[in-house]
Amino acid sequence: xxxxxxxxxxxxxxxxxxxxxxxxxxxxxxxxxxxxxxxxxxxxxxxxxxxxxxxxxxxxxxxxxxxxxxxxxxxxxxxxxxxxxxxxxxxxxxxxxxxxxxxxxxxxxxxxxxxxxxxxxxxxxxxxxxxxxxxxxxxxxxxxxxxxxxxxxxxxxxxxxxxxxxxxxxxxxxxxxxxxxxxxxxxxxxxxxxxxxxxxxxxxxxxxxxxxxxxxxxxxxxxxxxxxxxxxxxxxxxxxxxxxxxxxxxxxxxxxxxxxxxxxxxxxxxxxxxxxxxxxxxxxxxxxxxxxxxxxxxxxxxxxxxxxxxxxxxxxxxxxxxxxxxxxxxxxxxxxxxxxxxxxxxxxxxxxxxxxxxxxxxxxxxxxxxxxxxxxxxxxxxxxxxxxxxxxxxxxxxxxxxxxxxxxxxxxxxxxxxxxxxxxxxxxxxxx
Amino acid sequence: xxxxxxxxxxxxxxxxxxxxxxxxxxxxxxxxxxxxxxxxxxxxxxxxxxxxxxxxxxxxxxxxxxxxxxxxxxxxxxxxxxxxxxxxxxxxxxxxxxxxxxxxxxxxxxxxxxxxxxxxxxxxxxxxxxxxxxxxxxxxxxxxxxxxxxxxxxxxxxxxxxxxxxxxxxxxxxxxxxxxxxxxxxxxxxxxxxxxxxxxxxxxxxxxxxxxxxxxxxxxxxxxxxxxxxxxxxxxxxxxxxxxxxxxxxxxxxxxxxxxxxxxxxxxxxxxxxxxxxxxxxxxxxxxxxxxxxxxxxxxxxxxxxxxxxxxxxxxxxxxxxxxxxxxxxxxxxxxxxxxxxxxxxxxxxxxxxxxxxxxxxxxxxxxxxxxxxxxxxxxxxxxxxxxxxxxxxxxxxxxxxxxxxxxxxxxxxxxxxxxxxxxxxxxxxxx
Numbered sequence: 001x002x003x004x005x006x007x008x009x010x011x012x013x014x015x016x017x018x019x020x021x022x023x024x025x026x027x028x029x030x031x032x033x034x035x036x037x038x039x040x041x042x043x044x045x046x047x048x049x050x051x052x053x054x055x056x057x058x059x060x061x062x063x064x065x066x067x068x069x070x071x072x073x074x075x076x077x078x079x080x081x082x083x084x085x086x087x088x089x090x091x092x093x094x095x096x097x098x099x100x101x102x103x104x105x106x107x108x109x110x111x112x113x114x115x116x117x118x119x120x121x122x123x124x125x126x127x128x129x130x131x132x133x134x135x136x137x138x139x140x141x142x143x144x145x146x147x148x149x150x151x152x153x154x155x156x157x158x159x160x161x162x163x164x165x166x167x168x169x170x171x172x173x174x175x176x177x178x179x180x181x182x183x184x185x186x187x188x189x190x191x192x193x194x195x196x197x198x199x200x201x202x203x204x205x206x207x208x209x210x211x212x213x214x215x216x217x218x219x220x221x222x223x224x225x226x227x228x229x230x231x232x233x234x235x236x237x238x239x240x241x242x243x244x245x246x247x248x249x250x251x252x253x254x255x256x257x258x259x260x261x262x263x264x265x266x267x268x269x270x271x272x273x274x275x276x277x278x279x280x281x282x283x284x285x286x287x288x289x290x291x292x293x294x295x296x297x298x299x300x301x302x303x304x305x306x307x308x309x310x311x312x313x314x315x316x317x318x319x320x321x322x323x324x325x326x327x328x329x330x331x332x333x334x335x336x337x338x339x340x341x342x343x344x345x346x347x348x349x350x351x352x353x354x355x356x357x358x359x360x361x362x363x364x365x366x367x368x369x370x371x372x373x374x375x376x377x378x379x380x381x382x383x384x385x386x387x388x389x390x391x392x393x394x395x396x397x398x399x400x401x402x403x404x405x406x407x408x409x410x411x412x413x414x415x416x417x418x419x420x421x422x423x424x425x426x427x428x429x430x431x432x
Numbered sequence: 433x434x435x436x437x438x439x440x441x442x443x444x445x446x447x448x449x450x451x452x453x454x455x456x457x458x459x460x461x462x463x464x465x466x467x468x469x470x471x472x473x474x475x476x477x478x479x480x481x482x483x484x485x486x487x488x489x490x491x492x493x494x495x496x497x498x499x500x501x502x503x504x505x506x507x508x509x510x511x512x513x514x515x516x517x518x519x520x521x522x523x524x525x526x527x528x529x530x531x532x533x534x535x536x537x538x539x540x541x542x543x544x545x546x547x548x549x550x551x552x553x554x555x556x557x558x559x560x561x562x563x564x565x566x567x568x569x570x571x572x573x574x575x576x577x578x579x580x581x582x583x584x585x586x587x588x589x590x591x592x593x594x595x596x597x598x599x600x601x602x603x604x605x606x607x608x609x610x611x612x613x614x615x616x617x618x619x620x621x622x623x624x625x626x627x628x629x630x631x632x633x634x635x636x637x638x639x640x641x642x643x644x645x646x647x648x649x650x651x652x653x654x655x656x657x658x659x660x661x662x663x664x665x666x667x668x669x670x671x672x673x674x675x676x677x678x679x680x681x682x683x684x685x686x687x688x689x690x691x692x693x694x695x696x697x698x699x700x701x702x703x704x705x706x707x708x709x710x711x712x713x714x715x716x717x718x719x720x721x722x723x724x725x726x727x728x729x730x731x732x733x734x735x736x737x738x739x740x741x742x743x744x745x746x747x748x749x750x751x752x753x754x755x756x757x758x759x760x761x762x763x764x765x766x767x768x769x770x771x772x773x774x775x776x777x778x779x780x781x782x783x784x785x786x787x788x789x790x791x792x793x794x795x796x797x798x799x800x801x802x803x804x805x806x807x808x809x810x811x812x813x814x815x816x817x818x819x820x821x822x823x824x825x826x827x828x829x830x831x832x833x834x835x836x837x838x839x840x841x842x843x844x845x846x847x848x849x850x851x852x853x854x855x856x857x858x859x860x861x862x863x864x
Binding site: 011019043285298313394 | 455790
């Protein structure tokens with residue numbers, strides 16, 4: 001079964017936006033064990049769109065189309081779809097009502113050009129769009145199934161998940177069922193993960209995928225079975241085996257971010273946290289507070305970027321800064337202890353380091369970072385040296401601090417110092 | 433002149449990575465006034481790649497290919513290119529030496545499979561890759577010019593800028609020269625910008641493009657001339673006209689971010705800044721400190737997320753919080769004044785608001801934000817109500833605070849309160 005993806009829009013042709021919809025759709029097709037074979041983009045040109053439709057009909061069973069469903073003159077996807085296959089456009093009354101209602105909800109009147117969005121090719125099945133005005137449609141043309149969806153990512157994802165995948169799953173039911181899970185890890189390289197899991201998933205019906213999303217690495221087991229139950233059972237088994245092998249290296253699954261995991265654990269334990277940041281400059285506070293409801297456990301932080309601020313705001317003794325320097329175990333611990341006391345929290349973390357590009361020395365190179373954790377029982381600090389650039393030094397440092405909190409809350413040891421410092425091989429040499 | 437882009441790799445077909453290379457290449461083609469007409473991606477399948485090559489040769493004068501130049505068995509782009517057009521592969525000795533030297537630089541020995549990267553189709557011109565092991569090539573096939581480049585973004589960009597664009601420019605020299613500039617604005621909607629600039633660029637050789645990158649809007653004038661001098665002069669004229677019309681709504685140009693502009697102005701004025709954040713939760717500090725060298729003007733900040741922290745760390749009187757609430761003019765100003773005093777800076781900004789999704793009331797809805805600015809002469813605060821979601825409320829609030837700093841340093845009025853609050857039409861309805 002061939003699947004292909006077609007995205008439409010002049011803004012793609014001009015490189016004004018990065019087309020993330022193709023990856024979104026391709027990844028979701030995998031859940032039905034469908035691998036995309038072709039991906040095409042064309043501009044808002046009727047000839048080019050029609051040509052792409054006809055070529056797709058000749059070679060692919062499944063054709064996912066995104067973009068060009070809006071109300072403006074440029075949006076011609078549905079019209080061209082009808083014309084390409086010699087079909088009339090017919091008015092879909094429920095869609096027209098839906099679009100009117102959508103505007104009414106926001107206290108506005110439907111513009112005349114929005115009516116266009118309620119016309120579909122004869123024989124098409126309309127796919128509702130509860131979060132926008134552009135409904136989609138499914139059209140069977142010869143051997144091919146066309147699905148037209150909006151280009152707005154949020155609308156596209158919802159329509160793909162709730163309308164397209166169930167219909168596709170039913171049509172291709174004979175193929176068996178596939179279930180997948182994304183396991184999120186931090187602190188171990190992709191090749192090490194691959195080695196650690198070498199003898200997991202030897203069953204041909206289970207495949208492991210790997211993906212890097214700095215500073216994390218993801219493992220994605222995909223299991224296939226004759227039924228949903230069988231696929232789910234296989235997936236549960238392989239996930240269990242992976243979890244046994246990797247232990248706390250896995251910090252979460254699915255969409256859950258590390259800051260969400262830490263927030264959940266803090267809430268479960270009824271503990272509060274504050275942060276003191278030098279090199280991360282506010283990133284750690286920003287990540288913790290980005291989670292809705294974070295005020296339940298996050299009290300705040302101090303960004304003590306200048307040394308004087310470390311003394312004035314956190315009471316780090318000037319003598320300590322003179323003797324050890326700002327990037328040192330002593331200062332990191334003093335920052336964490338002070339911020340914990342000032343905010344009156346159960347836990348506190350602190351970061352101090354040299355993010356670069358300037359500021360490094362032979363003794364304290366760019367990439368050196370100290371992370372400290374304070375609790376009632378006292379404080380500890382750990383150091384790392386990273387081979388990255390300024391933004392990645394900041395990001396991985398905030399990740400280390402969060403991961404240490406997570407491991408503490410789980411009763412696990414923090415990840416071994418210097419574990420992460422091994423430089424990766426030089427970037428070159430790979431085609432992609 | 434048709435231009436098309438072809439990217440190659442199984443990871444694209446599986447949606448494992450978002451293909452940003454197409455936008456990278458398409459945007460660069462615009463500098464030669466070439467708009468892409470087709471964009472295609474296929475997996476590492478020799479038949480599919482060959483098919484894509486032959487189709488491109490039949491319809492496009494310029495074909496940019498990215499990916500599949502690596503040393504592994506999957507990397508077959510060059511081999512298939514040769515075979516598709518009946519050409520032999522020949523060894524390019526200088527490339528082989530270059531690859532050996534690349535490994536030697538990192539103290540490693542070239543693996544046998546890297547030799548493959550030095551073979552090219554007969555008649556191709558090799559394009560050097562100073563930052564990786566995979567050289568590219570240019571092949572003229574009938575009417576078409578193929579350029580094969582690596583998929584690693586950094587290598588791709590360098591090869592495109594230094595090898596491909598000059599060759600293309602020379603070949604297509606008869607087309608004239610195009611120059612473009614990105615002007616970054618904040619605080620005015622795209623349609624308002626469009627109206628404000630209606631009678632600018634009426635000359636057919638100058639075109640205005642618009643692009644939204646929340647919370648900013650960009651204007652991109654593109655000018656064409658018979659020579660580089662003529663194009664540059666036209667571009668300078670239209671930029672001048674746009675700047676006269678928009679004034680301080682334009683905060684910068686090219687790649688310069690608002691935090692970079694503010695940092696540059698602070699350094700020029702020899703002034704320092706600190707921040708007090710509630711609703712932005714560290715984002716403002718993070719943005720200011722993300723700029724290399726920020727320690728010259730940024731002293732730090734307090735993330736006073738909990739009310740108790742506003743009192744303990746910033747000395748905001750409890751009575752003030754009780755009387756006005758945390759999201760109020762009085763508290764915003766008290767925060768800005770206190771953080772300025774504690775960090776001993778010339779300037780300070782503060783944010784307090786209700787980012788949502790929870791925490792709103794009839795009187796103080798989700799999206800309400802107060803931003804305050806303190807200097808020696810005293811403090812001021814302004815309020816806004818935004819119709820967005822939590823992450824965008826935080827982002828636009830940090831942008832407002834930075835923009836106020838910028839305007840202060842330029843001697844301009846801050847952007848009018850509530851100027852931004854007009855709700856945009858509901859997200860739906862646009863196909864893309």
